[in-house]
Amino acid sequence: MLRFDFLEARNLRHAIALLQRHGNDSRVVAGSTDFLVRWRQGFWRPAAVVNLKGIASLGRISFSPRNGLRLGALATVQSVESNAHIRRRYQALATGATSFAGVQVRNLATIGGNVCNASPAGDTLPALLAFDAQCTIAGPQGTRTLPLTEFFLGPGRTALEQGEVLTQLTLPAPMPRTGSLYIKHSPRGAMDIATVGVASVVTLEEDGRTCRDARIALGAVGPTPFRATEAENLLRGRTLTPGLLGQAAQAAEAAAKPIDDVRGSAGYRRAMVEALTTRTLQHALQMASGRAVTFEEQRRLAVQTAF
């Protein structure tokens, strides 16, 4: 049966109740940008969809230095891309969002949907991982939180249990002297699924040279997006020389476990991890050092229309 029923969730509690009632035969939709494609392709055949889009409270974005960034799961990718706080403090997330699909899809797709689809190539995911996002999950038993690093279990598989809904992502406020960038490797400047995506976040000590913290996350080179922790460990507490960035990039490459597919061979993907890790670190470092890079320039770097 191809047909499905459309169930409108009035509020979060109602959504959870609907999901419990319909069990595995139902799917959550919000932007429905992935859902409709996968349904038409025959991958997903639910008997009912539960629409969250009407729950306005889940779409908010707020920032405070104390609580960091709170992203309601229903915030559209476009609202993430254009949010002034995100552009200023979480550049890799803004560039991840801006390199995702095209304008029309970004106006529909939600950040929560991007996370819950758990595509290894999801464009916002490396940045969310690199900014230590925490997931808030509501379910029949109440609310729980989970680091995003533990949320992804495999392609399309997440830690969400029956009846649970991802409601919010929380990203701690970056420390001063932090810079970040996401670069997506893809043949075209828009619309593509990433061949490789790399997000790097660099925080410098007051001396402006020593690395206080570095976080690197990789997309499309494993069953889930993930943090390249060994590469990060090479950088913390050290002076960031070009040679050291190169070593970290090699460590990131060693951590990658890509596959061959229509978008590229495993070998090429590994090479791209090295190239893009170096590049994102270089730019993040410059931004952490105080170099102003306009959003337009970040966008060009992110989609590789500027080398």
Add this chain to the structure above:
Amino acid sequence: MNKQPLAITVNGHERQIFVAPYYSLLDTLRDELRLTGTKKGCDEGDCGACTVILDGKPVTSCLVLAMSAQGSDVTTVEGLATPDALHPVQQAFIERGGLQCGYCTPGLIMAAVGLLQDNPRPSAEEVKFAIGGNLCRCTGYTKVVEAILLAADRMASQC
């Protein structure tokens, strides 16, 4: 799965219709409302031919569940011109040769209208970015970009 009631404003007219729960906004516009100006090129969100303005923002209508647009406001390519005049974007597409086969044209025009609402004086790069989700196989985009910039100029000078 019986059809369900949907209240939606399309090109300024409030419509009360019944649609199948699995119907997209695109199929609803075309099959139920016979607004066939909005085109289906891929039904996967990859080509932009089905772009409409939904609650102020350009979206690919093939990826919108019609029922999720309950109470929404939709503008399609049929809603741009008045009986007396074309929309400046439409006029500029004609004058600059921004169309050939015409199949992608409604989607490109709606993406341009969406852009100019938010950014009345875009640069050429911003125009290209705004139509980055629209495929056109005939024009090579040069004249499309020129047309959108011309429309922006004219609209800005009217304000």
Add this chain to the structure above:
Amino acid sequence: MATFKVLEQNNPRVDAWEKVTGRATYAGDVYLPGMLMCKTLGSSRSHARIVSIDTSRAQALPGVRAVITGVDFPEIRFGSGALKDRYIMARDKVYYIGEPVAAVAAEDEITAEEALALIDVQYEDLEPVVDPLTALRAGSPSVHPDLESYEGYGFTIEGGNICTLLDADRGDVEQAFQDADHVFEDTFRSQGINQGFLEPMACVANVEANGRLTVWASTQGPYQVRAQLASVLDMPLSNIKVIPMELGGGFGAKLRLAFEAFPSLLSMKTGSPVKLINNREEVFTQNGPRHPVTNYLKTGVNKDGTIVSREAYTIFDVGAYLGAGPNSGIGHGLGAYDIPNFRLRSYAAYTNKVYVGSYRASGVADMTFAVESHMDMIAHNLGMDPLDFRLKNAIKEGDTAVNGSRVPRNGLFECLAAVKERLGLPRELPEGHGVGIALCEWRSGTGPSTASISVNEDGTVSLLTGSVDISGSDTSLASIAAESLGIAMDQVIVARRDTDLAPFTGPSGGSRIVYSQGKAVELAAEDARNKLLALAADRLGVPQDALACADGSVYVQDNPPQSLTLGQLAAMSVTSRSGPIVGNASLSTLPYAPVFSAQAAEVQVDRDTGQVKLTRYVQCQDVGVAINPMAVEGQLEGGAVQGIGRALTEDMQFDPETGAVRNPSFASYLMPLALDLPELETLLVRVPSEDGPFGARAVAEPPGFGPPAAIANAIYDAVGVRIRELPLSGERVLAALRGEGNDVAYIGDELQELKRAEGLAV
């Protein structure tokens, strides 16, 4: 340049208003009362015998009105040309994954889709062959074991799956190679390409009360669809009316019968109108794309840079059926050069993949990539400037073209000079940047063409042709009519046509509409004008040669106030002895009129990723006369961008085991987006053709030929690596930069086998 009143002006398209308002009606926009929706079931096997098809469960599904399979059609094979190698729907065998095996008509689309899932097809697998070089080898699994019995098969060379072998020879090629100072050999491979039209195949079929079949089609060739439909339905051609709707892009893919037979038969079975619209995956998997082509070139050159001999072997993959021929191999193996001795061969092999289709001068882009890359490599090897090497060997007026025609006056040298000047060649660019050129050749398309022009009583004219509008051809035809008759563009009404109404004409493709159909319009206008002049001469009492026709009137040249408007003359004609004024023209072929284009790309290569960024693209084409410069530029820009996609990102990938399309969507088949392109610089050269309307030449095809070679040559200039395989992806460029083998296999051994079979000395 002659002065024109209508031509050479940027007039808006005649269909622009409809298209920008969403009113233009494409086949999918046709809704009829009681209309059913059709969906087709594609084969899940590459090569298999159909043991049984059980449609009973699908038939029983509520809302399903009819289900058909191959045996519901007459047992008649058809083909794209003389060779009839194909049933419209699989009968006893399937030849590729996706091949239609059944179709359903149901009350709505979702019911039709649900019914497909209930059809049970039992297959007995046969061994498939996917690679064309393997297919050509003796002992390969045979795709069409009974090929020799097919109507129209005329090739007798022994070999696995040779569908067609075309050849062209001149001079003593072996001797010339022996005598040449240098001999260069290279193999090039181009990728599978999809035409990428935005409007999926669509049609509506309806059996009318009088028993005639009406088909609203998305087609470039309504008369071809009518003839082929009549053939596969075994029905008199006169029982079919094809209405070509607005065409949402075709580029060759919509020249012939596609799926129109399925809704037609379903309409005959149900008595209801039936609509079929492909989804994008079906477009990729069922509707003839272009397959990868291997081109082998061998060139003999003297020390001074004069080319003396060329051997070219094209290995062309037609997939399951000969949807389009390998003519490019013999037609374009020399490129735009005068080469006295040549041996050109085009082998077409059957494989178990979706059948090949036409696309914007099928195969010439593949061959241009090979020839123009090869030319660059030879120039570098000889230490010559690539542009000078081309100039030295370029074909000139009075030379004999590969097809045996004398080369008439043309603008080849002017095009090269214009590009050289625009870019300031030869030119040194910074590290990582490079410039490359390509010279492209084509001919103005010809074939049966007709036109009819009626003069209306208000002075307007109605233009009727059977040709479908592509890329603004209606606007061009209206411009030609207006120019000929001395009236304004808005005085020409372009009639909506169908196959009952309009006179027969060839399909809209191969760059033939403006050149040939335009000529028919010019002649029809001349005919109408002569009739207007004759009538005016009679009424004004002056000799006909004292009259002229301009600005909507016929007037006495020595006394312009003495005149009659076209409207007055049309009104008079109704009651005149000679009757209403209608101009007609009909022609078959026009003489050879070559078209040349010079193109140049500038690129920046990212040494870390291999990514190639196109930073500048310049093209210059000899268009004869620009019927509408804005439209001409638009065609050249669009064509170049298709070529840029072919050069850099587009790549239809086929599974090497099953032949299935691995990337059947716009998310994975990557056509250029606005963001990926520099501003295109388009230059026009105008050397009028001898026979085209007002001297016009074809425009559409050449712009797409140049980008692959121009960009490959620019990459070489930038970073010193030569890529012989398309697309010029980051992955390929990086592998070459790192010296890793990722290059095209030289096909010398396979050629030896082919030559031996041909009886040539090896």
